[in-house]
Amino acid sequence: MSLSELKLPDYREQAPPVAARFQRIRQRPVILSVQNLRKAFGANGSTQVVFDHVSLEIHRREFICVVGPSGCGKSTLIRIVAGLDEASGGEILLDGKAVAGPGPDRGMVFQGYTLFPWLTVKRNVMFGLKMQGKADSTAEAEAREWLEMVGLSKFENLYPHELSGGMKQRVAIARALANNPRILIMDEPFAALDAQTRCQMQAYLLQIWKKVDATILFITHDLDEAAYLADRIVVMGSNPGRVVEFIENPVPRPRTSDQFISPEFLALKKRLEEHIHPRIEAVEKLPMIKLTDAGDEVE
Numbered sequence: 001m002s003l004s005e006l007k008l009p010d011y012r013e014q015a016p017p018v019a020a021r022f023q024r025i026r027q028r029p030v031i032l033s034v035q036n037l038r039k040a041f042g043a044n045g046s047t048q049v050v051f052d053h054v055s056l057e058i059h060r061r062e063f064i065c066v067v068g069p070s071g072c073g074k075s076t077l078i079r080i081v082a083g084l085d086e087a088s089g090g091e092i093l094l095d096g097k098a099v100a101g102p103g104p105d106r107g108m109v110f111q112g113y114t115l116f117p118w119l120t121v122k123r124n125v126m127f128g129l130k131m132q133g134k135a136d137s138t139a140e141a142e143a144r145e146w147l148e149m150v151g152l153s154k155f156e157n158l159y160p161h162e163l164s165g166g167m168k169q170r171v172a173i174a175r176a177l178a179n180n181p182r183i184l185i186m187d188e189p190f191a192a193l194d195a196q197t198r199c200q201m202q203a204y205l206l207q208i209w210k211k212v213d214a215t216i217l218f219i220t221h222d223l224d225e226a227a228y229l230a231d232r233i234v235v236m237g238s239n240p241g242r243v244v245e246f247i248e249n250p251v252p253r254p255r256t257s258d259q260f261i262s263p264e265f266l267a268l269k270k271r272l273e274e275h276i277h278p279r280i281e282a283v284e285k286l287p288m289i290k291l292t293d294a295g296d297e298v299e
């Protein structure tokens, strides 16, 4: 089959197990509803609209990835969902209730390592539990369960600076999930990791997601990562930021690395590439300043 023959079917036309999975997801309650969201920065006169008319609904235990060009407002969107920033218009409902400020019902994992450096691994995971007023012994027992879930039981007494990048992010995931959030919000959590650790972390995350009642909103620049992880992929465009397309991922679960060369995976990547990759005409409009006369032209 040639690349041009790769077509991304509507989910209803996909293999029966995939179509059935999407039907099951659609029957689950909506956890997060974003309606007509708008965000603009700046005072009157110099207003910069980051995005407008952004609407999406995420069902319980759905795994959503958001991709889009740098600056289209992905981080701003999830900062608003997290309650760390305010929208300029529109509405966000979590479990039917309007979001106003941060809360333990939303867990966050960012690209930068955000563990408390002065606390051990176990104390980092206990932190939110203690904030909820749980007794030391209860918080400790629960933290240990979460550390076992992310495979870090042996490291509970180490400090963050004694861990690798991947281990730090596993602690961050354990810490976020320990609060039992309704939704786990992740902003390029694996972007700083080397390729191999990143692949391991993606597989870990799918394993963890299978075991917990968590809905995941995950931002990434990596199209393979989105195709490997997501149920649905939200493609954003820029100037101003907006949702361009919702794509139902046709790759069956459970996911494996063998699927990276399957026709469904390649069809999905092709569609994503069409959105993300700049049109050659747009690139050719850039001013060209030539700093070589070596004569041997590069293509």
Ligand SMILES: Nc1ncnc2c1ncn2[C@@H]1O[C@H](COP(=O)(O)OP(=O)(O)OP(=O)(O)O)[C@@H](O)[C@H]1O
Binding pocket: 041, 042, 050, 068, 069, 070, 071, 072, 073, 074, 075, 076, 077
């Ligand atoms: N506090 C702020 N004040 C003014 N402008 C801001 C602020 N935060 C973000 N912006 C602007 O909003 C736009 C979107 O930024 P955002 O960080 O959400 O993009 P992004 O899609 O996450 O990009 P990237 O893929 O590079 O992480 C950018 O143009 C940025 O300059």
Ligand SMILES: [Mg+2]
Binding pocket: 074, 075, 076
């Ligand atoms: Mg960002």
